[in-house]
Every structure is written in structure tokens, then in C-alpha cells.
Amino acid sequence: MGRYTGPACRICRREGQKLFLKGARCYMSKCAIEKGLPAPGQHGSRRGRKMSAFGEQLRQKQCLRRQYGMQELQFKRFFQEAHRRTGVTGETLLQLLETRLDNLVYRLGFAASRRAARQFTLHGHIAVNGKTATIPSMLLKEGDVIEVRDRPRGRDLAARALEAATTQQTPEWLTLDKKAFRAELISIPTREQIAPVVDEQAIVELYSR
Numbered sequence: 001m002g003r004y005t006g007p008a009c010r011i012c013r014r015e016g017q018k019l020f021l022k023g024a025r026c027y028m029s030k031c032a033i034e035k036g037l038p039a040p041g042q043h044g045s046r047r048g049r050k051m052s053a054f055g056e057q058l059r060q061k062q063c064l065r066r067q068y069g070m071q072e073l074q075f076k077r078f079f080q081e082a083h084r085r086t087g088v089t090g091e092t093l094l095q096l097l098e099t100r101l102d103n104l105v106y107r108l109g110f111a112a113s114r115r116a117a118r119q120f121t122l123h124g125h126i127a128v129n130g131k132t133a134t135i136p137s138m139l140l141k142e143g144d145v146i147e148v149r150d151r152p153r154g155r156d157l158a159a160r161a162l163e164a165a166t167t168q169q170t171p172e173w174l175t176l177d178k179k180a181f182r183a184e185l186i187s188i189p190t191r192e193q194i195a196p197v198v199d200e201q202a203i204v205e206l207y208s209r
Contacts, residue, residue: 057206064198068097069114074137079207090200091191098189101128102136104146108176108183109165110158125154140185148181155181 051059065075082093097103102118105126111117118136120126126133127149128140140146148158158181170176173193176183 054206054209057202060198060200060202061206064097064196064200064203067114067196068100068103069118076207079203083207090204093203094191094194094196094200095188096139097196098194099140099185100136101126101133101138101140101146104140104174104183104185107171108146108174109162109168109170110148110181111161112164116161120154120157123154125149125151125157142185142187144185146183146185 061075065072068075070078078096079089079093082096083089085092098107102114102121105111105117105121106114110126111120121136122134124132124134125148127147128138129145132149148154162178170183171189171193173185173187173189174183175186
């Protein structure tokens with residue numbers, strides 16, 4: 001099964017919360033969640049039914065996976081990597097997701113959404129530690145430097161994205177020099193610093209079945 005390329009707002013409606021998949025539109029009144037639209041499909045208005053424990057765990061997993069724009073097998077590999085590492089598995093999973101290159105490009109405001117950040121990276125506009133990086137799922141570590149390569153097209157796209165990102169603040173675990181289009185990952189974020197509002201323990205329990 002290929003990557004989902006349909007309407008992003010449909011995903012937010014399915015999960016019943018904002019996943020911030022469409023950049024500035026998610027902060028406007030035209031947002032599907034702001035309008036109170038039901039889940040898509042014939043039975044979307046029947047969301048009030050009580051879910052089983054498995055259903056709740058599945059929804060938490062789907063919500064997190066869709067927020068970061070990942071396919072199931074790729075997401076499961078990230079979970080397995082988090083499980084292998086020391087520490088709390090759920091928190092480690094979130095840290096791995098946050099330190100993906102495409103997510104960092106989005107967090108820094110170089111792209112309006114994670115989907116746009118993935119494309120921006122694939123097109124060779126980003127360099128990590130001075131070397132061109134074209135793998136969106138690349139994991140960065142503390143001290144790594146991210147910058148938009150000195151090419152007119154990439155710099156222009158990043159400048160427009162930064163100008164439009166008036167409601168988005170740079171996380172405290174990143175430093176950003178907007179004039180130089182350069183940033184640094186100064187620390188691995190803690191659970192309190194990570195934005196996803198999910199119950200990561202439910203995801204751990206789901207994969208532990």
C-alpha cells in the first residue's frame with residue numbers, strides 16, 4: 001500500500017483532533033476540526049460509541065503515525081528501535097520521531113507541514129553538518145547542524161515558509177538563525193517538550209500484545 005495522498009483534513013476528522021497537516025490552514029476558522037465536522041464516511045456521525053481497549057490503543061497509534069506522516073511498517077520499525085534502546089519505550093519513541101530530519105525541517109519553519117518538509121528534503125534543499133541530506137527519515141543527534149543549502153530556489157521557499165509561520169515558535173531544544181537559514185539541535189527533547197497529545201503507553205501496550 002502506497003503513501004496516503006488524499007485530503008489531509010479527512011485524516012484530522014477521522015482522528016477527531018488537529019494533527020497540523022496543512023500548515024497555516026490548521027490555525028484558521030476554516031479548519032475542519034474548528035468547524036466541528038464529523039468523521040468522514042457514512043457512519044462518521046456515530047463517533048459517540050464506546051470503544052474497546054484495543055480500539056483506544058489503535059486510535060492512539062494511528063493518530064501518532066498519521067501526525068508524522070509515516071506508513072505502518074516504517075512506524076513499527078521506529079517502535080522496535082525505541083524498544084531496543086534504554087529508557088522508557090514510549091518516550092523514546094516520541095524522541096525518535098521528533099529527531100527525524102523531516103520533522104526538524106518542519107519544526108524550524110522551513111516548510112509549512114511535515115509533508116512539505118519531506119518533499120523539501122527529498123529535493124536536496126537541506127544540508128546536515130555541511131553535507132546534502134535527502135533522506136527524510138534520517139535521525140539526528142545532539143549537536144547536529146541543519147541548514148538550507150545556498151541555492152535560490154530552496155532559500156526562497158524557506159523564506160516564504162518562515163514568513164508565513166507567524167503562529168509557530170521554534171522549540172527550546174533547537175536554535176535557529178533565520179537570516180543564515182541555519183539551526184542546531186542543542187538537546188534531545190524531553191516528553192514535556194514534545195507536542196503530540198497522545199497516550200504513548202497505549203501504543204506500547206498495543207505492540208506488546
